[in-house]
Amino acid sequence: MTMDRQIKKLGIALAVCFGILFAQLNYIQFWAADSINDRPGNSRQEQRQFNQPRGDILSADGVVLATSEAQGEGFAFRRLYPEGELFGPVTGYYSFNLGLTGVEASYDEDLSGSNPELDLQRLSDLFDERERFGNVELTLSAAVQRIATEQLGGREGSVVALDPRTGAIDAMVSFPSFDPGPLSTNDRTSTDIKRFLDADPENPLLFRAYQEIFFPGSTFKVVTATGAVERNVVSETEPVYPQQQTFDIDFTDNDLGNFGGATCGGSLFPILQESCNTAFAQMGVDLGSANLAGAAEGFGFNSEIPIDMPNPAVSVIPETFPTDQGNGPLARAAIGQGDVQASPLQMALVAAGLANRGAVMTPHVMARITDQDGEEVRAYEETEWRRAASAEAAEIVRRGMIATAEQGTASGLLIPGMEVGGKTGTAQLGTDPPRSHAWIIGFAGPPGGESEVAVAVIVEGQDGASEQTGGTVAAPIARAVMEAVLQERGDR
Numbered sequence: 001m002t003m004d005r006q007i008k009k010l011g012i013a014l015a016v017c018f019g020i021l022f023a024q025l026n027y028i029q030f031w032a033a034d035s036i037n038d039r040p041g042n043s044r045q046e047q048r049q050f051n052q053p054r055g056d057i058l059s060a061d062g063v064v065l066a067t068s069e070a071q072g073e074g075f076a077f078r079r080l081y082p083e084g085e086l087f088g089p090v091t092g093y094y095s096f097n098l099g100l101t102g103v104e105a106s107y108d109e110d111l112s113g114s115n116p117e118l119d120l121q122r123l124s125d126l127f128d129e130r131e132r133f134g135n136v137e138l139t140l141s142a143a144v145q146r147i148a149t150e151q152l153g154g155r156e157g158s159v160v161a162l163d164p165r166t167g168a169i170d171a172m173v174s175f176p177s178f179d180p181g182p183l184s185t186n187d188r189t190s191t192d193i194k195r196f197l198d199a200d201p202e203n204p205l206l207f208r209a210y211q212e213i214f215f216p217g218s219t220f221k222v223v224t225a226t227g228a229v230e231r232n233v234v235s236e237t238e239p240v241y242p243q244q245q246t247f248d249i250d251f252t253d254n255d256l257g258n259f260g261g262a263t264c265g266g267s268l269f270p271i272l273q274e275s276c277n278t279a280f281a282q283m284g285v286d287l288g289s290a291n292l293a294g295a296a297e298g299f300g301f302n303s304e305i306p307i308d309m310p311n312p313a314v315s316v317i318p319e320t321f322p323t324d325q326g327n328g329p330l331a332r333a334a335i336g337q338g339d340v341q342a343s344p345l346q347m348a349l350v351a352a353g354l355a356n357r358g359a360v361m362t363p364h365v366m367a368r369i370t371d372q373d374g375e376e377v378r379a380y381e382e383t384e385w386r387r388a389a390s391a392e393a394a395e396i397v398r399r400g401m402i403a404t405a406e407q408g409t410a411s412g413l414l415i416p417g418m419e420v421g422g423k424t425g426t427a428q429l430g431t432d433p434p435r436s437h438a439w440i441i442g443f444a445g446p447p448g449g450e451s452e453v454a455v456a457v458i459v460e461g462q463d464g465a466s467e468q469t470g471g472t473v474a475a476p477i478a479r480a481v482m483e484a485v486l487q488e489r490g491d492r
Helices: 002-031 033-037 044-049 102-106 108-112 123-127 142-152 188-199 217-230 268-274 277-287 289-299 328-334 344-355 391-407 467-488
Strands: 064-070 077-080 134-138 157-162 169-175 241-244 264-266 359-361 366-371 376-379 384-387 419-428 435-445 453-463
Touching (some): 102 108, 108 134, 142 157, 142 169, 142 467, 169 467, 217 277, 217 289, 217 344, 217 391, 217 419, 217 435, 217 467, 264 268, 264 277, 268 391, 277 289, 277 328, 289 328, 289 384, 344 359, 344 435, 344 453, 391 419, 391 435, 419 467, 453 467
Antiparallel strands (some): 064 077, 134 366, 157 169, 241 264
């Protein structure tokens, strides 16, 4: 009897222990798994990911930009980037030591196969034990990307080209660039290379096409013009600004002049064609600070651009201007100087919004996600991000940009047989000797049809640059890129 009681007690104790163990296992498995995986110092999940294949990143024209290759030692797989610097800032790198950047970071769940959308695509997957991962197909074309890089030709600067109708980015490059391959070696070498690149004063790891802001110079005048047309401050014919050499800045003898001491004035289209500082300074003052800021914010200034890439820079314009400094701050902002700064992507969106009847589409680099068999899992859904202006106001400024390409400083953009618009810009850096950024923004498409490509180009720090420099230095780059895009769309 005594023995039976002891056995019963032992059985109860074992049952309680089993119950506790069962509850603990379920707690860890279903409730605490995420917090344990995310706990600092726990690298098991990362080690597991680096021991399985990862999906490919491909260009719109089918070029493999990133892929996984089995290796004999260390982790089971390593990441390869066949196009190196050409797409380095876009793909980013994938490193156990350094983390993830670029598309590798934005679409990590798809590439690693941890996105639930990739599970159980078909009934047969229930009985398939193979590892799953997704491929990311980009909107960027390797052919256009290569032309943009070649045209930039080793000069510091950036090129952004996109479809104004959808926001799909066709090309996005910056120089200097970097090769993500050595940064993804998962050994000490990658850390040394990263330290070397971080110390480079030219900062090649910064994707300045969308992560850096610059004075936009006279390219910003189309933003000022859009705000003025939208709010009935100007029309295509009124007012006619006086022919002037300088604009009187309050409280100073340092008045605002036109480039080269030129005298200019007139209605909207002539002052766009000549990029007349004095007329646009007056337009900005007449428009007022709140309306100028509102016009810029309509294109996306003062907001983070919702691109599907990490850490976009915010382009800025003051929401208010100091009232005790006279007209100077507002007049300078109206011509893209003073406290106005923009990323190349932002200025490409300005050109795109005007080409697309005032609608600024959300920019994106992902076209679709496929599984390892090439079956589509999901496609990017296009959305309108901003309404910059009414279609009527946008159309007036759009035609002003076409006139600027046909008869003004942006003539270097012209493509035979195509309808092209543009605006040049020069952003003075205040250095001695003088150096400036050369800008151009523009769009192109079949005559009478929709514009199919918008572009922004900045070539940084040009010696002695003038308003004409945007037309002579930046315009050939923009034209070549737009021709390449139109050719891919079947228009050339």
